[in-house]
Amino acid sequence: MARVLNGADDGVLFAEDGWSLDVIGDEPAREGWAATILALSNGALGVRGAIEERAEASTFLAHAYEQAPIHYHEKLKGFATTSDSRVPVAESLGIDVRIDGEAIDFTQLRSATRRTLDLRAGMLRRETRWSFPDGRLLRIFGERIVPLDGSTLLLRRLRAEFDGEGVVTLHPRLAPAPSGATQSDDPRIGVNLASRGFETEQASDELVVERLPGSGIGVAAVQRSREEDGWLLVATGYAAGRDASQTLVADAGALAGTALTDGFEAATAAQRVLLDTFWAGADLTITGEPRLAATLRANLFHLFASAGRDGRSSAAAKGLTGEGYEGHYFWDTEAFMLPVLSVLAPDIARAMLVYRAGTLEAAFANARALDHKRGALYAWRTIEGRECSAHYPSGSAQYHINAAIAFAIGTYVDATGDEGFLAEHGVRMLVETARIWLALGDWAEGRFHLRGVTGPDEYTALIDDNWYTNRMAQKHLRLAVSAADRVAAIDPEAWGWLAAEMELGAAELAEFTRTADGMHLPYDAARGLDAQDASFLDKPRWDVAGTPASEFPLLLHYHPMTLYRHQVSKQADIVLAMVLGGEEVSAERKRRVFDHYEPITTHDSTLSASTFAILANEVGHEAQALDFFAETSLVDIDDRHGNTGHGVHMAALAGSWLALVWGFAGFRPYGPQLRFRPTRPADWQGYSFGLTWRGTLVRVEVAGDQITYSAVSGPEIVIGHHDTEIRLAAGAHWTGALGC
């Protein structure tokens, strides 16, 4: 690598072309972080970027998770009874290195490692120089890919060079899964297995069969190797599920065997084709800020790689790059990740929504557990669909997850025009989840109220009329009605059957509309300020600026009740509401919201910065917009929250793209029209990005005070530029002034 974009020797070094990143060194203190940002995944399998000689707990499967009873000291009615926990599976990376047949004890050697994650090749390359006390040098080279077609396969090749006497040989070996993490006092980790983890049924260097006693999920791992072009080629196939072990072994063995036969070059070529397609749409630049642009590429790479694409999985808070948050799926998958994937990888976005469709039965059960006789309420945190939250004030009380899923359905259909999804899955999901708002809320003095809920901002809990929740519920109810109308128009007969099955009539849809129209959005007239909830503005303000740096994140230093009784936000959700649902709010009101809530927001959630970047830009706070943009972009590359070792922050990675496209380029997810209200920070000379909208690949390039919209391929498209409409056929472009 000829030149790097920054000179730091303890962080990431990007290649000059911005398409690969290097990590130099393998110090234990940084290794958790390094293994996360160098992870490879494909939505089904994730392998952390550890070096083989030291790897442990590096391999995750989307479908390998334990289910264990949640133990409460005081258990109340309706509490979640079991939790899913994604745990590492049989270790794929292990090797023994032998000199004349004798295994090397690497703990006695000094090492120097360079690892390179190639974002276009989807490959991790590594070289480690091991120094013996007597000066001999052993170099180990490796290359690995996890195929982005979604196969549960790790393919890698290894070779060694030795300047001493003796023959060096490499011996890959599978190892049974490590035991799971124990209870952590950091709720951002939170793995707390009652079970003892995997039970091993068979174990050799080439075959591990193991099963989780709680969930009954078995995993087979088969490892095969051969010499190829001077390398040792190693293929590790996995299969996970509740099938019989022999079936799993056969499936895993087939994957490993085929991959071994096809060889490394075939796999890397296929990988390159998939990534070329992705980057054709997703590539972006920031003129004069190449490191930021390269960081955003790395962020998109992880988002794309870790998202589930099989219709039975989604994108966890940490993807498949670590054990954080038990591998659970939350609302931010839909609120942050899906709007990006809907325009950069629509097939994956669809598959993730299909996963939610498949857990609708669990959402019915969850609604019943929370005493709602009708409708569906998605679990706050889950893998298989059941509620896994053991602290309802910041868990099950977050009813807004229903609205986030509705929002994602709407955004996906707006971006793709995929009305087939609406008919097949979406309208049922929208209606059943919308019903919860009616079951939850009540009318008082002509307004509709949602009480005793928690918004995304977990520093406030169990409050009435959370602005975000109410606004998103309002949009959700309207979307359910319009989706029903749309599906009824497309296929009246099928709709008739579906509506009958749902016991849905015109009266209920009218009630949806009446409820949306009556939804209360709290506003403090005396202060001229939208209120985050009914009581928020009454509370004393937390002195965020005067709080010592050592006390952040506040959640690790203060009892939740202390936070709840102050005006203090982990991520002010009213600011998010102004982005996702601010289309009827004036710029002046938004500015007042930003100016009131920003000083009391700690940004202890990595979700916060991107939203603040977007609204800061809208209300004209350019310097803050740039700061927040950097914050969300660099969250993992620079380990800004100190916990990247537990896995990447998927929503923040997605948020960095949102901060660019929704923030500086002024896109908003407010309907089927692609529209931008672009700006350019004075510090930047320009920027560019791409996306796919209703089948048309569009590229947007800002250069100085000009903007160019190009329709690269696909159907003719109408693009809104501020309040102007531009019609472009494939191959055409339009250039004009950036401002309105």
Place this chain on the structure above:
Amino acid sequence: MARVLNGADDGVLFAEDGWSLDVIGDEPAREGWAATILALSNGALGVRGAIEERAEASTFLAHAYEQAPIHYHEKLKGFATTSDSRVPVAESLGIDVRIDGEAIDFTQLRSATRRTLDLRAGMLRRETRWSFPDGRLLRIFGERIVPLDGSTLLLRRLRAEFDGEGVVTLHPRLAPAPSGATQSDDPRIGVNLASRGFETEQASDELVVERLPGSGIGVAAVQRSREEDGWLLVATGYAAGRDASQTLVADAGALAGTALTDGFEAATAAQRVLLDTFWAGADLTITGEPRLAATLRANLFHLFASAGRDGRSSAAAKGLTGEGYEGHYFWDTEAFMLPVLSVLAPDIARAMLVYRAGTLEAAFANARALDHKRGALYAWRTIEGRECSAHYPSGSAQYHINAAIAFAIGTYVDATGDEGFLAEHGVRMLVETARIWLALGDWAEGRFHLRGVTGPDEYTALIDDNWYTNRMAQKHLRLAVSAADRVAAIDPEAWGWLAAEMELGAAELAEFTRTADGMHLPYDAARGLDAQDASFLDKPRWDVAGTPASEFPLLLHYHPMTLYRHQVSKQADIVLAMVLGGEEVSAERKRRVFDHYEPITTHDSTLSASTFAILANEVGHEAQALDFFAETSLVDIDDRHGNTGHGVHMAALAGSWLALVWGFAGFRPYGPQLRFRPTRPADWQGYSFGLTWRGTLVRVEVAGDQITYSAVSGPEIVIGHHDTEIRLAAGAHWTGALGC
């Protein structure tokens, strides 16, 4: 027993004189209830009323409890880390019965049992007739006492009569403690030990030594027996603590040995003396309602017996009569039990307050855990002093426990004039706990607010400005100031030292007063109604009347969030506030409070009925007052909540006396003046009761429309009768019209 007061054959039968109660039968389904209401205790040792042949888990010691880590699936900062759990100790009641040396298998025999609890003797007598399949009959007779002097001693005597051939012999045997209860989904039981319970160090029929691994508390039990007057006399002595096992064995052995030497009659005579003294003050009658009066006597017996009297223990929610609520002490000890004990057994009341004084250090630690840099906050539930609540919305959020302890100190000092307690313990407790209100609350628009707390009504949680909490905090702050003034006046020099140690100056006391004066008590002017909290009246009302009987208690059938978002009360705490702190509230406001809150109160808490009885009487709802009086009185005798088997409801038992004396007789705990505003329900011909006020034993007798106040012994006293003052010397009485 010649005649009984009711004809039911499946409940309690009272003797005609109202001084003993019989339970006939020993069916398994009723045995939990029977063993509870027939329990004997002395505040240090509790022995359930099981029959020896079937006894298990019947023996409890105030100072034998496990401490185990509380396990959270999601643990947040400041959560309680360990819980105390009082668990049964080595079983004191076991016997083998042998015929010619061969043990009888009682599971093969039919039984008929009569048990009699003698309230004046403090003794349980029993007779069981065991029928063999061949018609032979074995009768077993027993008598037992737990000496009310507080010795950890069970003394009993047993004999057998047999109409068959062979020699029957009785063989008492100790048995090691049973293993603790496992997780229950009923939070009213809630024992959930992580440890395996007692580890046995030594075990024979006459000696058990065992230790709890978590708390390190050891228990020695020594059993000795001899023949006496045709009975087998058995003495079982206990010692519990963190001392060396041999010390415990010596202590337990000395207790058992001395008791065995002294014999049964000596013990029963001493027991009688103690109870004669108690009943001289505590006896009560209800003319025409002998069963109710007898029930109240039984209630007072259990309250008196189960209250801790050693200064290191208090009165648990279930006394020492069962495992419910893990044996924890809560706020109702101070709010319900202590006002009764302060006038019926002032020495015990003092000892219970001394226990709280001894846990002040733990209250400091608890305050710090909840982020308060100054002041003390008593644990919501505890044995040793540390917070044991694992669900803070209905646990640690109940800051009002500080006010309840302050209220009890004030009530105790008012009733006894024991200013020595104030100087020695009380003023420090009052000041340090009052400081929490300043640390917790905030000023807004000239009023002081307490936010994010939970009142006694656990169907509403984490709300702002709970009327009860704010009012009780207001009284607490004023009491702290007046106590400081009083102690400073009595001994200025000692006060100077104490104030310096507390870093307490005049400015802080002035701030207490300013805070009390500014305390916000929410009032809905539009409705003309005091509000239970800032948001309570905005919520939809729960249709209590329309809820099926099978869905009560609601806490077992609805998720807490569902309850929180409705106007529904387990025990409307604003009604309690109108009793404990209603001195500045007009009768008309109280009536509106009663009429609004009563229909939305489920009385799922056994604490509820007594309070409603008192306020119903004050606002003139006599029929409801009588119903609620019956409800609180009969809670355990009639097993009205279906869970007496887990132990008596100590606060409800105390509440039955409060409903009589505060309710019908119109006493209020509003200062050092003894004052009544008596009424008489039309259904009653009269009633009488006694109490001790500032050393004077006073008896009050209502007969028709006349009332007589008698000063039985002690100093001259001034008694308020409505707004009249009556001065009585010992031996004098005053008779006049009941009404004002």
